[in-house]
Structure formats: C-alpha cells, structure tokens
Amino acid sequence: MKLRLNSLKEGSQTIEMTLTRSDLAIPDDSFVHPILASLSIYKGTSQITVNGQLKTDVALQCDRCLESFDYNLDVTFQSILSSVKSSDPKTDEDIIPITSKTNEVDLSPFAHDALIIGLPMKNICSETCKGICPGCGVNLNRVRCKCETTEVDDRWKPLENLLTNTPEE
Ligand SMILES: [Zn+2]
Numbered sequence: 001m002k003l004r005l006n007s008l009k010e011g012s013q014t015i016e017m018t019l020t021r022s023d024l025a026i027p028d029d030s031f032v033h034p035i036l037a038s039l040s041i042y043k044g045t046s047q048i049t050v051n052g053q054l055k056t057d058v059a060l061q062c063d064r065c066l067e068s069f070d071y072n073l074d075v076t077f078q079s080i081l082s083s084v085k086s087s088d089p090k091t092d093e094d095i096i097p098i099t100s101k102t103n104e105v106d107l108s109p110f111a112h113d114a115l116i117i118g119l120p121m122k123n124i125c126s127e128t129c130k131g132i133c134p135g136c137g138v139n140l141n142r143v144r145c146k147c148e149t150t151e152v153d154d155r156w157k158p159l160e161n162l163l164t165n166t167p168e169e
C-alpha cells in the first residue's frame with residue numbers, strides 16, 4: 001500500500017483502493033475478503049496527513065459453537081509524513097520522515113497494525129450464541145438436544161405413551 005507523493009496535489013484529496021491480505025503482509029488467513037481502503041489525505045507545505053479507513057469482512061470461527069461467521073471489521077489509522085524534524089523524540093515515533101526527494105511511502109505497516117488490533121478478543125458469532133452441548137456435542141443454536149431434560153422426559157414417559165396410545169375417535 002504505497003503512497004506516491006509526487007502524484008498528490010496540495011490540499012485535501014481522497015484515494016480509494018482495494019487490497020488483499022498479502023498486500024499488507026497479514027499472515028492471518030481469516031482475511032479472506034478484499035480490504036477496502038479509503039485514504040483522506042491532506043498535503044501541506046511540509047507535512048502530509050493521512051487518515052485511513054479500512055473495511056473488510058473477516059471469516060472467524062465462533063469460540064462457543066465452532067461455526068464460521070463473517071465479522072465486519074472497520075478500523076482507522078493515521079500517519080503523518082513530515083519533512084520537518086520534530087524536537088520531541090516522543091512524537092517522532094508516529095511521524096514518517098520525508099524529504100523533497102521521497103517518491104513513495106509504504107503505509108502497509110500502519111494498515112496492517114490497525115487491522116490486527118481491530119480483531120475481536122473473543123470470537124462470538126452472536127451475543128445469544130448457545131454454543132455446543134457438552135453432553136452430545138450438537139450445536140444448540142440449531143438443535144435442541146435432550147441432554148438436560150432426560151430426567152423429566154423419563155418421568156413423563158408413561159403419560160406420553162398414554163397420550164399417543166389414545167385411539168382417535
Ligand atoms: Zn456461535
């Protein structure tokens with residue numbers, strides 16, 4: 001994801017592009033879909049500010065039910081390119097030094113970090129996901145198993161039989 005500095009005009013502009021995970025050197029194979037990048041760029045006399053927004057759907061596996069689901073990832077990052085040396089070494093970390101001879105700057109590391117940090121800590125397909133039954137292993141979102149109700153079932157069985165055996169009138 002390279003920004004060509006000599007193609008930028010003074011002032012504001014937006015550049016949009018579609019990336020893949022290999023463009024950003026993301027080893028995580030849950031990034032199966034294209035990554036849409038929108039860069040809002042402001043070019044001043046000695047500084048270029050880039051506000052990036054990245055959107056993609058990552059294919060995750062639910063920690064509870066083990067089903068795969070798409071997670072909508074929408075993250076932002078900012079990078080500042082400056083030809084002026086800052087006197088404060090702390091702010092220097094976030095600033096990419098450029099000179100009048102710099103042709104292009106690779107923003108991939110910024111986009112890469114923003115996407116990785118944006119991934120959820122827990123992969124849950126839905127807040128209401130019921131997960132997998134520890135007794136029989138079925139996905140409780142789809143099937144209602146009888147594990148928890150076995151005792152009740154046994155108690156009501158005679159009555160159930162009675163009901164089903166009742167001849168139709
Ligand atoms: Zn789930």
Ligand SMILES: [Zn+2]
Pocket residue numbers: 133134135136137138145146147148
């Ligand atoms: Zn069960």
